[in-house]
Amino acid sequence: MSIKSEHIFKSSIVWTGNKGEGTSDYKSYERSHTVSIANKPDILCSSDPYFRGEGEKHNPEDFLVSALSSCHMLWYLHLCSDNGIVVVNYTDHAVGTMVEKSYGGGYFTEVVLNPEVSITDVTKIELANSLHKQANEKCFIANSCNFPVKHNPSCMAAQVN
Numbered sequence: 146m147s148i149k150s151e152h153i154f155k156s157s158i159v160w161t162g163n164k165g166e167g168t169s170d171y172k173s174y175e176r177s178h179t180v181s182i183a184n185k186p187d188i189l190c191s192s193d194p195y196f197r198g199e200g201e202k203h204n205p206e207d208f209l210v211s212a213l214s215s216c217h218m219l220w221y222l223h224l225c226s227d228n229g230i231v232v233v234n235y236t237d238h239a240v241g242t243m244v245e246k247s248y249g250g251g252y253f254t255e256v257v258l259n260p261e262v263s264i265t266d267v268t269k270i271e272l273a274n275s276l277h278k279q280a281n282e283k284c285f286i287a288n289s290c291n292f293p294v295k296h297n298p299s300c301m302a303a304q305v306n
Contacts, residue, residue, distance in 0.1 A: 157181045162191075177202065206253075210241035212286045213256050213294055220280035221260070230273050233303045234263035258296040267302035274298050 162175030176192035177199065192198030193206060214237045225232050237260045245251035264273050277298045281287055287294040 214239040
């Protein structure tokens with residue numbers, strides 16, 4: 146394997162859930178925390194409500210599924226552009242499945258991307274759908290996962306006014 150370049154990404158996390166007793170027991174603290182990345186808005190986070198978190202805040206599992214969806218979309222749009230396919234709309238409703246082990250911990254078993262794409266040329270729908278496989282192969286985030294990232298694409302010609 147030949148490395149072209151290396152990129153470094155940094156973030157900071159500050160736990161904001163100390164209610165005065167620290168982690169004196171499992172129920173004595175909140176799971177709230179703030180994710181900070183230089184020159185970008187802070188993100189207020191928690192764990193999933195199932196794990197005593199706040200449902201109105203983002204959680205690590207949300208970020209993983211969203212990162213896969215976003216990375217796939219960005220590669221897909223790049224590949225469409227390279228192949229003369231004009232995408233005018235892209236929506237994805239990604240679903241991640243995570244299992245919890247009986248003795249603690251857990252893991253994702255899969256993420257399924259469900260991209261809905263509109264393009265300008267009906268004759269390129271088959272090619273447009275085929276590019277999802279290549280986007281999946283190129284996605285940095287998908288290549289970093291130890292579980293399958295599947296996709297169920299839907300493509301249609303855009304309505305012309």
